[in-house]
Amino acid sequence: MKVLVVGGGGREHAIVWKLSQSPLIEALYCAPGNGGIASLATCVPIAATDLDGICGFVSENKMDFVVVAPDDPLAMGLVDRLMQMGVPAFGPTQAAARIEASKAFGKDVMQAAGIPTAAYRVFDKPEEALAYVSACPIPTVVKADGLALGKGVVICHTRQEARNAVIACMEQGTFGDSGKKVVIEECLTGPEMTVLAFSDGKTVLPMVSSQDHKRALDGDMGPNTGGMGTVSPALHETPDNMAFIRERVLQPCIDELARRGCPFKGVLYAGLMLTPDGVKVIEFNARFGDPEAQVVLARLETDLMEVFRACVDGTLDRMTLQWKKQTAVCVVMASGGYPGSYQKGLPIEGIAQAEQDGACVFHAGTRWEGDTLVTAGGRVLGVTALGADIAGARQAAYRAAGHIHFEGVYMRSDIAVR
Numbered sequence: 001m002k003v004l005v006v007g008g009g010g011r012e013h014a015i016v017w018k019l020s021q022s023p024l025i026e027a028l029y030c031a032p033g034n035g036g037i038a039s040l041a042t043c044v045p046i047a048a049t050d051l052d053g054i055c056g057f058v059s060e061n062k063m064d065f066v067v068v069a070p071d072d073p074l075a076m077g078l079v080d081r082l083m084q085m086g087v088p089a090f091g092p093t094q095a096a097a098r099i100e101a102s103k104a105f106g107k108d109v110m111q112a113a114g115i116p117t118a119a120y121r122v123f124d125k126p127e128e129a130l131a132y133v134s135a136c137p138i139p140t141v142v143k144a145d146g147l148a149l150g151k152g153v154v155i156c157h158t159r160q161e162a163r164n165a166v167i168a169c170m171e172q173g174t175f176g177d178s179g180k181k182v183v184i185e186e187c188l189t190g191p192e193m194t195v196l197a198f199s200d201g202k203t204v205l206p207m208v209s210s211q212d213h214k215r216a217l218d219g220d221m222g223p224n225t226g227g228m229g230t231v232s233p234a235l236h237e238t239p240d241n242m243a244f245i246r247e248r249v250l251q252p253c254i255d256e257l258a259r260r261g262c263p264f265k266g267v268l269y270a271g272l273m274l275t276p277d278g279v280k281v282i283e284f285n286a287r288f289g290d291p292e293a294q295v296v297l298a299r300l301e302t303d304l305m306e307v308f309r310a311c312v313d314g315t316l317d318r319m320t321l322q323w324k325k326q327t328a329v330c331v332v333m334a335s336g337g338y339p340g341s342y343q344k345g346l347p348i349e350g351i352a353q354a355e356q357d358g359a360c361v362f363h364a365g366t367r368w369e370g371d372t373l374v375t376a377g378g379r380v381l382g383v384t385a386l387g388a389d390i391a392g393a394r395q396a397a398y399r400a401a402g403h404i405h406f407e408g409v410y411m412r413s414d415i416a417v418r
Helices: 010-019 051-060 071-076 078-084 103-113 126-133 159-171 239-259 292-299 304-313 351-356 390-401
Strands: 002-007 027-032 065-068 120-123 140-144 153-156 182-186 192-200 204-212 215-217 221-224 229-232 265-275 278-285 327-334 360-363 366-369 372-375 379-387
Touching: 002 010, 002 051, 010 027, 010 292, 010 304, 010 360, 010 379, 027 051, 051 071, 051 078, 065 078, 065 304, 071 078, 103 120, 103 182, 103 239, 103 278, 120 126, 126 159, 126 182, 140 159, 153 159, 159 182, 192 239, 192 292, 192 304, 204 239, 204 292, 229 292, 229 390, 239 265, 239 278, 265 304, 292 327, 292 360, 292 379, 327 390, 351 360, 351 390, 379 390
Parallel strands: 002 027, 002 065
Antiparallel strands: 120 182, 140 153, 140 182, 192 204, 192 265, 204 229, 215 221, 229 327, 265 278, 327 379, 360 379, 366 372
């Protein structure tokens, strides 16, 4: 098979890395790819959001299968266009991807399906939203309805912060069209965990759990980021909460989307909080998380290409997923200044030594300048290692990360600490 993966971050590197192990694939491509993906696949300089360019490449080069990994092209309908061309594509349709692309739609699905989540209100008029936050319980959470690069969520500890968040979204246009509508919901408390699941529109196969570390600094301090590291399994996973998540969260969501005429085929991401009142859903996403994919796929033993085909073909009920029993830890190495402004084009050294030490180094923001690998993003690398337990995996990941250097590099020192 000739397979194209769409995207160019750490998630896509992990997907390409796993697909490269499949005997079903003869040729592997990635658009646009990155400095690390280039060693495993042929990188094609087409942006993930250039739907015309991707469809043209697929047609001209007779791709047999396409994996659409990022949120934007899913929300734009790339899978729909590929299906119309007769090309099998892994990922939800535009209608099903609304579970992530519109937080209001996602909350509506949860309510209709009886999925436990935070109480909420939806507003498309700023004056009504401002009136609501003047009297609602504090703290509260203000969310831009649409996609906002993971930055459209503000936890507000005072009424003024809530007012500022509403004004920024709805009046100042901080998130463009994504913020014209907002969801305002109760602030949940408790440990977070993520459970990803494969679905063919009917059957749900949950993956192993993971736990992301969103804050930039140790001790869960500092601004929110796209993720500074992950551990799998999640620190608070139990057989009971995993059974609850499958039966009361994942399957009801898939069933409700099918009932609405938009069956979900792809990866459903459930962002969860273990509150004093039990498991509740913070959000659903329509694809692998980043950097959750790095630790989850590092533990997957089943051929990923077989799973992707089963999701597209509607035969997932015939699949059984096999997992390594080891723990996986991913430590993100970021550019100085991230998630604010940061410098690009800085030479990176030591990756070969880290990989010789047993780690998988997934590239999130790198590119080649001649023979020199340089930084090209805020999150640059995700150093991922396996261990017999959390302590062993942490030690291996941080030991490998110690070999790598670029100017201004920083990383949290407490990933996977209980």
